Amino acid sequence: MVGMMTPATRMTAEERRADVLRVAVAQFAKHGYQGTSTEDVARAAGISQPYLFKMFPTKKTLFLALVQHGFARVREAFVEAVGDAAGDEALERMGEAYGELLRDRDELLLQMQAYAACDDPEIGATTRREFGRLWREVAAISGVDDERLQQFFAMGMLMNVLAAMDAQSHPSQWVKACIPPAWLAAPRSATG
Amino acid sequence: MVGMMTPATRMTAEERRADVLRVAVAQFAKHGYQGTSTEDVARAAGISQPYLFKMFPTKKTLFLALVQHGFARVREAFVEAVGDAAGDEALERMGEAYGELLRDRDELLLQMQAYAACDDPEIGATTRREFGRLWREVAAISGVDDERLQQFFAMGMLMNVLAAMDAQSHPSQWVKACIPPAWLAAPRSATG
């Protein structure tokens, strides 16, 4: 009764959980798995740290939930964007959709943090599994060959890295060269 | 004089520093900037933690030195590999050289950790600067156009991510599809 923090407006556990997930992305995206404290996440979500641990038994559980959620969002965005297209056109639309996702850098940065934390067995396993699902899904939807798939994903990874470096906010000579206007489209000419 | 640790065989500061740098790469590559403790690095290098701080005034200084050193190694490897080639052939040789570097996953993983830690202003600035230098150097040496350069770097980033996920040690359907055979076993040939 004394200095008790106003118990953040009461929500159902589900609502609160969704809230936490939404807010936690930003933290983990910026500071990484090890660099983010559960205290920070709790504060950002407007709840106490002990309650965070009631929803997610460990910090890792929370992080893994975020990773799965993030990859799932990418898959959903791809499915929706492609519609009934196929082949190169499907790839192109997925590329555009990925560009849209870039609006919210946090989602992509979280992916980077997941890759970077793969030394941890559980994080590694989850990340590989999710990456594999995404790969297979893109393969199935587009139906293009492996070389093209590879180019598609390679471009995605480059965008992730550029996002991580926040290249867009630090313009310089090379940035203009490596973020061309056509950065959304799949490469038109095959290597050769 | 009681339980004093055998003072690791005496070296010049330079030798020791080089030793530390060599050993520290593995630690930071695996566990990231935040996930690596100076204690771990010191132990791995066979010196006491206070002495580590005499050579590198802060943990960040050490990490930044590693990042610069890593990028420099890539640049040197590229220059050496290209020889007097130019254009697409130069790119191809650099690609092979990058494959060689992949032998030692740690170097590439450290790059990933640098990208992931870019939220820190100093790390971000250094990483962008080094990436930019690499980009310009590859551009200058090869002389190819931006689109091709972009594809080259994109493929490199995909390799980095696959290395981070340790895809090669966790074979599955998609791994075979996304790892270019030439990079899987790069016995320094196949200039075709």
Place this chain on the structure above:
DNA sequence: CAAGGTAGTGAGTCATCACTCACTATGGTT
């Protein structure tokens, strides 16, 4: 051999972190 610079350390300090325990407040149901 005396002296001093330098390689190297033991034993802290203070902050932070993941996680816990015991507790309180709230609202829907009977």
Place this chain on the structure above:
DNA sequence: AACCATAGTGAGTGATGACTCACTACCTTG
């Protein structure tokens, strides 16, 4: 109105982390 499941918290705890201070051992040079 009384009950109770569940949302939510204050105040820890033991471990660990970056970094410091005061010190010791070693080697080179005059």
